Amino acid sequence: MSNNDQTSGASHNIRGLLCNAGAGAAAGAMAATFVCPLDVIKTRLQVHGLPSTHKGSVIITSLQNIVRNEGFRGMYRGLSPTILALLPNWAVYFTSYEQLKSLLRSHDGCNELTTIGNIIAAAGAGAATAISTNPLWVVKTRLQTQGMRPGVVPYKSVLSAFKRITHEEGLRGLYSGIVPSLAGVSHVAIQFPAYEKIKSYMAKKDNTTVDKLSPGSVAISSSISKVIASVMTYPHEVIRSRLQEQGQAKNIVVQYEGVIDCTKKVFQKEGIPGFYRGCATNLLRTTPSAVITFTSYEMLHRFLERVIPQDKGYPQDRSRPSEHNRPRQEASGIDVKSGTDREQPPSQSNMKAPSIPLGNKEQLTRH
Incomplete structure (x- = not known):
């Protein structure tokens, strides 16, 4: 391989990383802002269960309680750490996912990955993302639920939460819930291969290629894959939220010793429905969130590929x-x-x- 080929290959690689990271971060931030009120309700339902005074819709009752007790700002508790987490979250995820897909394609020698290849790429990217962003999700969960614990000194800001958790609980506090978070890799291991398969089906149906699918087709593919993955893997989110939140209550005995203990206690006290607390709210939140994230990502990625200049030695078409x-x-x-x-x-x-x-x-x- 000549020096020009190597330079152009490196340039194309950096350009790809910039496109994936930029599109992923922007899409994640847009989706998080749009669905934040539902995310607050979902997290509180996971941790504290149903409101004691609810009549009719749980979502409406929860929103009314939040606005009455905490004001309009209460609906956007945890938005800052959510965006702070989602910027690297989707940037790391989409970048890792595309890199792993490229690596697996080079080993297989074919352009289209098998289902197993997609699962490996999705799971690997999910693990890298979970480990790198877990502290931010702990802070987000604490900020969203602290208004429901009157005996707890509230965190003043994201930075305040980081300092206090590090000082009071150490590294273990920042990585509380990491085991169920890693178990949550199963979510993306289901969602992304399903998304790829549905996109391929839609492309064949529309007689086009995957990278030229319309926004409507991308939205349909992302919503179906998200619903399938969410329903199949939701219980781990309940376990994760309860483990992440409990460290905040200093004057209360620690309720759960770990993942297994938490799973046993939830099952004994609440049965199977306990593992699906907030699931309906979660679907109302995650389905539009997935549609916004994936559709925005695909459109932004195409836009960035047009805007970010390529190496002059290579034409726009990579196969040229x-x-x-x-x-x-x-x-x-x-x-x-x-x-x-x-x-x-x-x-x-x-x-x-x-x-x-x-x-x-x-x-x-x-x-």
């Missing part, structure tokens, strides 16, 4: 360099004798090569 080399290699027997292809621009030789009889030197020299 290999196509440029191929006609010269195929016609090498003719080039040695006539030298005509070397004098022509590549585009001319590419266009005219198929119409030239191989044995006719007069026509070759004329071109």
Whole structure:
């Protein structure tokens, strides 16, 4: 491989990283802001169960309670750490996912990954994301639920929460809930392969390619895959939220010793429904969130690929360099004798090569 090839490859790699990270971070921030009130309600239902005075819709009652007790700002508790978490969360996730997909494609030698390949890429990206962003999710959970514990000194800000958790609980506090978070890798291991499969089906149905799907088709693919994954993996979110929140209550005996203990106690006290507390609210939150995130990501990614300049040595189409080399290699027997292809621009030789009889030197020299 020449130095130009290596430089261009590195340039394309950096450009790809920028496109994936930028589109993922922006899409995640947009979705988080839109669905934050539902996220607050979902987290509180997971941790504290149903409101004692609710009549009719749980969501409406919860919103009324939040506005009455905490004001309008209460609906957006935890938005700052949510965005702070989602910026690296989706940036790390989409970047890792695309890199792993590229790596697996190079080993398989084919353009389209198998379902197993998609699962491996999604799970690997999910694990990297969970480990790198868990402290931010702990802070988010604490900020969203602290208004429901009157005996707890509230955190004043994201920075205040980080300082206090680190000082009072150490690294263990920042990584509380990491085990169920890693178990949550199963969520993306279901969601992303399902998303890829549904996108492929939609592309075939619309007689187009996956990277040219309409926003409507992307929205349908993301919503269906999200509902499937959420319903199948929701119990781990309940366990994670309860473990992340309990460290805040200093004057109360620790309720759960760990994942297994928490699972047993939830099952004994609340049965199977206990593992699905807030699931309906979660679907109302995550489905539009997934639609916004994935559709925004796809559109922003396409936009960034157009805006961010490529290396000048390569045309826009990534397959063009290999196509440029191929006609010269195929016609090498003719080039040695006539030298005509070397004098022509590549585009001319590419266009005219198929119409030239191989044995006719007069026509070759004329071109």
